Amino acid sequence: MQRVCFLLKVRQHRLAEYRERHAAVWPEMLEALSATGWRNYSLFLREDGLLVGYLETHDFAAAQAAMAATDVNARWQTEMAGFFEALDGAKPDEAMRPLTEVFHLA
Amino acid sequence: MQRVCFLLKVRQHRLAEYRERHAAVWPEMLEALSATGWRNYSLFLREDGLLVGYLETHDFAAAQAAMAATDVNARWQTEMAGFFEALDGAKPDEAMRPLTEVFHLA
Numbered sequence: 001m002q003r004v005c006f007l008l009k010v011r012q013h014r015l016a017e018y019r020e021r022h023a024a025v026w027p028e029m030l031e032a033l034s035a036t037g038w039r040n041y042s043l044f045l046r047e048d049g050l051l052v053g054y055l056e057t058h059d060f061a062a063a064q065a066a067m068a069a070t071d072v073n074a075r076w077q078t079e080m081a082g083f084f085e086a087l088d089g090a091k092p093d094e095a096m097r098p099l100t101e102v103f104h105l106a
Numbered sequence: 107m108q109r110v111c112f113l114l115k116v117r118q119h120r121l122a123e124y125r126e127r128h129a130a131v132w133p134e135m136l137e138a139l140s141a142t143g144w145r146n147y148s149l150f151l152r153e154d155g156l157l158v159g160y161l162e163t164h165d166f167a168a169a170q171a172a173m174a175a176t177d178v179n180a181r182w183q184t185e186m187a188g189f190f191e192a193l194d195g196a197k198p199d200e201a202m203r204p205l206t207e208v209f210h211l212a
Contacts, residue, residue: 003148003160005148005150005158005160007152007156007158018208019208022208022209023208023209025209025211030211033211034211038211039211039212040211040212041209041210041211042109042111042207042209042210042211043207043208043209043210044111044204044205044206044207044208045205045206045208046113046205046206050113052111052113052158052160052205054109054111054158054160098150099150099151099152099158100150100151100152101148101149101150102124102125102128102129102149102150102151103128103129103131103147103148103149104147104148104149105131105136105139105140105144105145105146105147105148106145106146
């Protein structure tokens, strides 16, 4: 299993709405994530909008590609794009660049 | 299980040394973390020194307190303190403030 951590930045004035949307993610989106191998996937939010994603998967590049190929992900990422700073035209899922793991204790 | 995520900032000029230290954490420190309930504990480092911690535990406050009571933790945190920015005199483990989890998919 790969452990993957990425960071994004939610716009300050949309934090409340971001929280609400993620308390009610579409069931179809959850099913697609599970079907494409996204496991133990959490999102953590700091007060200033810094967002930390953590997940476990066999192959993150493959999980990203499989998710990107689903219709539901295209719809979801289009709706989410406006919540984030500095994506430079990319979709949020395209901006999920893994950090380097420097320590792990099982 | 609680899923806990915290952020710290490693000083830019000490990044290489931080990585080296965490590739060779003292066995006694690893044993103490396991014994006090720190599970699936990872540290991820961004190029600019932003450090993300992720772990799972039954009760983070209890796991922190139990770890803080060990001799090895006192020695480790004293050595680590100089690696971090803006601790304002606190030890690194005292500065681990959990972010809010806004989404989870098992």
